[in-house]
Amino acid sequence: MKRLENKIAFVTGGSRGMGAAISKRLAAEGAHVVFTYSKSKAKAEAVAAEINVNGGQAQAVQADSIDPKALTAAIQQTIAELGPIDILVNNAGIYIGKEFKSHTLEDYEEIMAINVRAVYVASLAVVPHMSNHGRVITIGSNMAENSVSPQTTLYTMSKAALAGFTRGLARDLGAKGITVNLVQPGPINTDMNPSDSDLADFLRSRMALSEYGTGDDVAGLVAFLASTEGKYITGTAITIDGGLNA
Numbered sequence: 655m656k657r658l659e660n661k662i663a664f665v666t667g668g669s670r671g672m673g674a675a676i677s678k679r680l681a682a683e684g685a686h687v688v689f690t691y692s693k694s695k696a697k698a699e700a701v702a703a704e705i706n707v708n709g710g711q712a713q714a715v716q717a718d719s720i721d722p723k724a725l726t727a728a729i730q731q732t733i734a735e736l737g738p739i740d741i742l743v744n745n746a747g748i749y750i751g752k753e754f755k756s757h758t759l760e761d762y763e764e765i766m767a768i769n770v771r772a773v774y775v776a777s778l779a780v781v782p783h784m785s786n787h788g789r790v791i792t793i794g795s796n797m798a799e800n801s802v803s804p805q806t807t808l809y810t811m812s813k814a815a816l817a818g819f820t821r822g823l824a825r826d827l828g829a830k831g832i833t834v835n836l837v838q839p840g841p842i843n844t845d846m847n848p849s850d851s852d853l854a855d856f857l858r859s860r861m862a863l864s865e866y867g868t869g870d871d872v873a874g875l876v877a878f879l880a881s882t883e884g885k886y887i888t889g890t891a892i893t894i895d896g897g898l899n900a
């Protein structure tokens with residue numbers, strides 16, 4: 655029997671990058687995966703098709719995380735069709751990097767809505783229905799603990815908020831055996847942070863392992879936390895960054 659057989663997983667932002675890798679991995683481990691996307695319909699459908707053709711179960715749903723009603727509706731529809739969600743992966747996120755003097759209130763509203771508020775919104779919709787031993791896993795960033803370069807103020811602030819959310823919710827849900835954890839990746843080769851960008855060599859110079867990680871590296875950790883093997887890990891942040899924060 656596969657590790658996540660008979661589990662329902664909901665992943666935000668599964669059309670590309672880490673979210674796509676996480677969706678594929680959870681499905682390969684036996685979970686029925688519903689994942690959201692905001693703009694990349696064709697890519698989302700391709701990810702779902704790849705999972706389904708390989709014998710897994712996946713559905714892509716358009717739901718912009720900036721819109722609490724759309725995200726809540728997607729979760730409610732999933733629960734109505736498939737039953738309670740066992741594994742919530744809050745992955746969708748954006749990066750806004752620029753000099754502080756160029757920042758606007760709109761930048762703040764946008765990044766906090768997607769990187770922080772949507773994590774809260776999704777959890778509010780999922781948790782009341784979650785059965786015992788469920789999993790809430792959020793993708794933060796190693797930058798919550800190490801703002802490695804300038805122009806990262808807003809992003810670092812948004813990702814740092816997730817540690818408090820994780821600790822608090824772990825206390826709220828521990829009695830049901832539900833674990834709540836934060837995965838903090840470092841540089842992972844995706845559209846958000848390509849390994850051939852102008853910044854990449856600087857980042858590599860700061861890592862113990864000197865190379866970018868892959869979505870699969872993060873997906874393996876998420877699958878472990880989602881499985882029974884991760885049952886005693888809760889309320890904590892696990893950094894997976896090639897030693898950048900070492």
Ligand code: NDP
Nearest residue numbers: 667669670671672692693694718719747842844845846847
């Ligand atoms: P990508 O930009 O490569 O992919 C982002 C994914 O999230 C896409 O599927 C995208 O959907 C989706 N998404 C973005 N905004 C929204 C939204 N408003 N509503 C719904 N879905 C949305 O990012 P990564 O895979 O690199 O990042 C995934 C997570 O990991 C993020 O939280 C990011 O902050 C974090 N992270 C990334 C690191 C890295 O080095 N790459 C390092 C540390 C953390 P669509 O295709 O439709 O736009």
